[in-house]
Amino acid sequence: xxxxxxxxxxxxxxxxxxxxxxxxxxxxxxxxxxxxxxxxxxxxxxxxxxxxxxxxxxxxxxxxxxxxxxxxxxxxxxxxxxxxxxxxxxxxxxxxxxxxxxxxxxxxxxxxxxxxxxxxxxxxxxxxxxxxxxxxxxxxxxxxxxxxxxxxxxxxxxxxxxxxxxxxxxxxxxxxxxxxxxxxxxxxxxxxxxxxxxxxxxxxxxxxxxxxxxxxxxxxxxxxxxxxxxxxxxxxxxxxxxxxxxxxxxxxxxxxxxxxxxxxxxxxxxxxxxxxxxxxxxxxxxxxxxxxxxxxxxxxxxxxxxxxxxxxxx
Numbered sequence: 149x150x151x152x153x154x155x156x157x158x159x160x161x162x163x164x165x166x167x168x169x170x171x172x173x174x175x176x177x178x179x180x181x182x183x184x185x186x187x188x189x190x191x192x193x194x195x196x197x198x199x200x201x202x203x204x205x206x207x208x209x210x211x212x213x214x215x216x217x218x219x220x221x222x223x224x225x226x227x228x229x230x231x232x233x234x235x236x237x238x239x240x241x242x243x244x245x246x247x248x249x250x251x252x253x254x255x256x257x258x259x260x261x262x263x264x265x266x267x268x269x270x271x272x273x274x275x276x277x278x279x280x281x282x283x284x285x286x287x288x289x290x291x292x293x294x295x296x297x298x299x300x301x302x303x304x305x306x307x308x309x310x311x312x313x314x315x316x317x318x319x320x321x322x323x324x325x326x327x328x329x330x331x332x333x334x335x336x337x338x339x340x341x342x343x344x345x346x347x348x349x350x351x352x353x354x355x356x357x358x359x360x361x362x363x364x365x366x367x368x369x370x371x372x373x374x375x376x377x378x379x380x381x382x383x384x385x386x387x388x389x390x391x392x393x394x395x396x397x398x399x400x401x402x403x404x405x406x407x408x409x410x411x412x413x414x415x416x417x418x419x420x421x422x423x424x425x426x427x428x429x430x431x432x433x434x435x436x437x438x439x440x441x442x443x444x445x446x447x448x449x450x451x452x453x454x455x456x457x458x459x460x461x462x
Contacts, residue, residue, distance in 0.1 A: 151400055152428035158439050159430070163352065170362045175268055178362065179238040186239070189246035190438035193253055196220045201293070203262065205281035207274070212282070213241040214293055215252040215259040226257035226458035227295030228331065229286050233306030233432070235363030236275050237267040247305065247435050250443075251331075254451025257458060258295050260286060264311065267367040275367075276378050279311040280318045287325070299458045301391075303331030305434065306403075307363070310336050313381040313410070320389030329392045329457045331450070334431050335407050337382035339364055339374040343405035353400050355431045360402075382410050392420040394453050396446070398429035422453055 151159070170178065192198075197216035202209045216225070228251065232244040241248070241261040252259040264278035283302060290297035304312035309332040316330050339360065350357045364374060377384040393414050397407040404425060411423035426433065426446055437443035 149399060149427040151430075152440070152442060154440050154442070155400070155428060155430055155433065158436070159352065159354065162354070170358050173362065175237055175366060178235070182234050182238040183243055185432065186243040186435055188436035188438050189244075192245045193249045194218050195249055195252065198249075201260070203282050203285055205278060205285065207265070207277060207281070210278055210282060211241070211263045213245070213248065213261045215248050215261070216294065217252040217256055217258070220256075224291060224294060224296040226255070226299035226301070226454075227286070227290060227293060228255065228257050228259045228301045228303050228454070229283055229327075230259050230261045230302075231264060231279055231304035231308035231311040232261060233304065233308045233334075233435075234266075235359065236307045236310070236367045237363055239308075244305075244435070246437065250437075250447045251303070251450065251454070254447040255454030255458070256451070257299075257301075257454060258293060260293055260295075267363075271369045272367055272372060273378060275311060276314055276318070279315045283315050283319065283327070284324065287327075298328070299460070300327050301329040301331060301454070301458070302327045303333070304335075305333035306432065307336050309333055310379075310381060313337065314378050316390055317377065317381060317384050326389055326391040329394065329454075330390070331394045331396075331454065332407065332410075333396050333434055334398055334401055334403055335395065335410070336360070336403055337406040337410050338380040340380060341382070341406050343409070345404040346402045349400055349402040349404075353402065353430050355402060357402070382406055382413075387414055387417050387419065390414055390417075390419050392457050393422070394450070394457065395421065395423045396434075396450065397423075397425045398431060398433055399425055399427050400429060401431040403431065424449060
């Protein structure tokens with residue numbers, strides 16, 4: 149399918165400005181650019197509640213935002229611990245307000261969006277440690293967040309999906325119980341990928357190989373191998389312990405094929421998995437609902453999947 153007309157128009161405007169190479173951008177410039185993109189999310193949808201929370205971890209408290217869906221039933225609800233995208237060096241729970249709120253409303257669940265430490269001030273493995281510690285804490289204290297511990301999932305978008313996948317594998321390695329599901333939106337799963345989508349879409353589709361190289365340069369300390377499964381979770385040799393997984397990619401996203409490969413590997417192990425490639429879309433389309441109306445359709449699809457996976461008998 150060709151590019152969605154709204155997406156094509158957006159890319160034409162973006163590229164007409166002849167933006168400088170991201171390889172020359174400072175951390176502050178990268179963050180400012182990402183924040184400008186996230187403004188296209190539009191207004192935060194109405195909710196029944198939005199609370200600021202603190203999550204204790206060995207490295208110190210993390211801030212988080214707890215979203216309660218519109219028209220929520222009283223009592224404990226299903227919950228999703230969520231990690232925002234931004235290349236592990238930009239973004240925040242605040243920048244992803246509209247994304248988290250849309251997921252909460254669509255899925256009928258509480259969403260706890262976590263502000264993990266960012267590079268380059270805090271390089272690998274800081275974000276990985278934060279994500280795992282946050283998930284372990286919420287598993288132990290789910291009711292304090294109004295979440296049913298038996299219906300607790302994990303998710304993220306882009307590099308936040310990297311953290312979600314790495315956290316699931318970390319729980320399995322430590323012998324801890326897995327969440328009931330993981331939701332991965334346009335996931336970055338292999339920094340060394342040479343997939344067809346990486347080659348064919350390497351320029352002109354919002355994110356490109358320079359974006360990934362820039363962020364990785366700021367994220368990894370010297371001498372750390374990007375093939376480490378805590379950095380590239382598609383390279384985990386054993387996928388045992390992975391829960392039901394919902395993978396969503398975009399047709400014109402360089403990361404498309406690694407998302408598909410991860411879903412295929414999970415399916416081969418017998419893990420329940422749902423894979424959706426959104427036609428005509430680009431990376432981060434779900435976060436630009438004010439210029440890409442299809443984002444609303446995508447949330448309806450994701451919401452049905454979440455509600456189904458959170459059913460007690462699922």
